Amino acid sequence: MTLTDPPQGYPATDPLVTLARQLLIEIGEDPDRSGLQETPERFARWWRDFSTYQAGRVETHFPLSTDGQTVVVSDIKVWSLCEHHLLPFSCTLSIGYKPGSHVLGLSKFARIAHRHAHRLQIQERLVRDIAEEISKVAGTDDVAVIGRGEHLCMSMRGIRTSALMTTSVFEGVFRDYGPARDEVIKFALPNG
Numbered sequence: 001m002t003l004t005d006p007p008q009g010y011p012a013t014d015p016l017v018t019l020a021r022q023l024l025i026e027i028g029e030d031p032d033r034s035g036l037q038e039t040p041e042r043f044a045r046w047w048r049d050f051s052t053y054q055a056g057r058v059e060t061h062f063p064l065s066t067d068g069q070t071v072v073v074s075d076i077k078v079w080s081l082c083e084h085h086l087l088p089f090s091c092t093l094s095i096g097y098k099p100g101s102h103v104l105g106l107s108k109f110a111r112i113a114h115r116h117a118h119r120l121q122i123q124e125r126l127v128r129d130i131a132e133e134i135s136k137v138a139g140t141d142d143v144a145v146i147g148r149g150e151h152l153c154m155s156m157r158g159i160r161t162s163a164l165m166t167t168s169v170f171e172g173v174f175r176d177y178g179p180a181r182d183e184v185i186k187f188a189l190p191n192g
């Protein structure tokens with residue numbers, strides 16, 4: 001094996017490998033220099049892993065009556081890719097809902113969040129997609145999702161405004177300003 005061989009087991013015929021070599025050339029690099037020789041294969045593998053991510057089953061739920069309690073799961077951190085720049089953004093999510101006929105297992109919130117993050121996204125749609133799936137899986141319209149994101153496409157370019165962006169979706173009982181929405185915001189943003 002020489003230094004120019006691809007990482008073991010990675011198919012050199014993957015078109016993403018060719019694309020990455022071309023990208024290196026276009027930005028003025030020598031793809032054959034020491035340090036970059038395996039970069040196209042690593043690039044290809046990373047993109048394939050990202051785009052075929054499996055978050056696991058999300059169907060699990062438990063029959064339970066919660067007498068109208070609000071359930072909030074907060075501080076779920078996901079990484080996604082901004083579809084405008086193909087650069088990462090992190091998003092810290094809080095998901096609240098009032099269970100209908102059943103409650104969701106705790107791990108399901110994170111799985112749903114990660115699954116929707118593992119594609120090209122904008123933060124507004126990420127939050128919306130998660131809210132819609134929680135609503136469907138939990139069988140309730142009463143869903144709130146709040147996301148706080150930091151976008152490398154903003155922070156790396158040194159824009160002097162805050163690089164933190166907050167987006168939210170409030171549906172069902174959380175849609176109108178009032179006690180239900182206040183409660184879910186208090187749980188979601190305890191220091192906010």
Ligand SMILES: [Zn+2]
Nearest residue numbers: 082084085153
């Ligand atoms: Zn961007």
